[in-house]
Amino acid sequence: MLLTEIIIKRIKNEGPLSFRDFMEMALYFPELGYYNSKKNKIGQDGDFYTSANLSESFGAMIGRQIEEMWEILDRKPFKIIEYGAGTGLLCRDILHYLKNNTKLYKHLSYCIIEKSESMRAVEKKYLIEKVTWHNSIKTIPDINGCILSNEVIDNFSVHQVIMDEELKEVFVDYDNGFIEVLQPAKKELKEYLKTLKVVLPKGYRTEINLEAIAWIKEVSQFLNKGYIITIDYGSFSSDLYRNARSSGTLLCYNKHQKNENPYQLIGYQDITSHTNFSALGRWGLKYGINYCGMIDQTNFLRALGIKEYQNRALNNPLCKSQVKIHESYINYGLLMAMGMKFKVLIQQKGINQNSLSGLKFAKTSVIKTIE
Structure with a gap:
């Protein structure tokens, strides 16, 4: 089964995934995630240099x-x-x-x-x-x-957030393709920005x-x-x-x-x-x-x-x-x-x-x- 199909199945069973959980699966899912696959990743035959x-x-x-x-x-x-x-x-x-x-x-x-x-x-x-x-x-x-x-x-x-009337977190749903939906951000995300004294304007999107x-x-x-x-x-x-x-x-x-x-x-x-x-x-x-x-x-x-x-x-x-x-x-x-x-x-x-x-x-x- 392709990783995309596994993610879609999880969304259908559990509901929308936080972007953080989607990214975790895309990168680190056993054998199929980017960093756990056998694909060449680094260097001329890979995707990037270090x-x-x-x-x-x-x-x-x-x-x-x-x-x-x-x-x-x-x-x-x-x-x-x-x-x-x-x-x-x-x-x-x-x-x-x-x-x-x-x-x-x-x-x-x-x-x-x-x-x-x-x-x-x-x-x-x-x-x-x-x-x-x-x-x-x-x-x-x-x-x-x-x-x-x-x-x-x-x-x-990372978690992705967007400042609406209040801070919202990006979740990933599926409807004939992956779509993003917003949900109220959890306390830890708000505290992160507060600790760093960051105030986001409306419409601003970023990662935490x-x-x-x-x-x-x-x-x-x-x-x-x-x-x-x-x-x-x-x-x-x-x-x-x-x-x-x-x-x-x-x-x-x-x-x-x-x-x-x-x-x-x-x-x-x-x-x-x-x-x-x-x-x-x-x-x-x-x-x-x-x-x-x-x-x-x-x-x-x-x-x-x-x-x-x-x-x-x-x-x-x-x-x-x-x-x-x-x-x-x-x-x-x-x-x-x-x-x-x-x-x-x-x-x-x-x-x-x-x-x-x-x-x-x-x-x-x-x-x-x-x-």
Whole structure:
């Protein structure tokens, strides 16, 4: 049975689904949902690129930042917990850098939280040494180190809301095709906007990612001491809820083409929404996670010395000329085309030091947007 038919059957049996539940089925339904299917998702033959697919230098710079974090934590046993490792390339490149350039490697364990069996199978093609797989952070003991997510939060299933006379939530019904119906928004959705001091004008449509709040709460409970690095596209509330975004930020990707229709190609296209970093910061503070800083990915990588790292690689006599040209091209794409669109948020728990090399060019005033 096709996933579309399964969703239609559920709607007929249970009534309209919240958009959040529809998105959850479209992305994560066993074997048929986008992320649980065997479909190629990432890279040239997939639907989108991530920074890790463009250059191994991206993972090397993450490794360089993590090394500094380990130094701040007094060089003790250190865990990297990566959520949703995708193809495993970022993990591979981080470990390659740390193995060849630092003393951290022998003190390190790398844990990947991956629920999708199909994605685990892809990851295990690249990863053996140092890596273990888990369904949940709850099964990982004594976490002192770094929680890492790269383009994960944007794929959490979101509620969609529209401001009418009062806040309404979008539900999905079926009548010779999927149709949207509005129902009064539940308390949690109203409280989310109230906490962030967001007032929506009539007719405004947007997404609310309650799973991101649950995620930062869970991380806070199991991280004893260390850092959280969240890399994703998105912004603060002041940008996400401006008038120009009155239709929301939801986008779908299939074969490197984007569209705004989540009701087509169900199970065959990615569905994403922008990450609200104000929410991660605000609820992080509530749960004992302090704000270090946020910066665009381009300046994060520059601050960590990616140009110097690239130049050294390009001058390596063992590096073939074709590889040099390719690396230069993808480095430009990484830094310029993608880098300014992505943000890097760093938070910490149990540490007094805010100064990190990757945040050297960050604006200190943005802390006001989450307090």
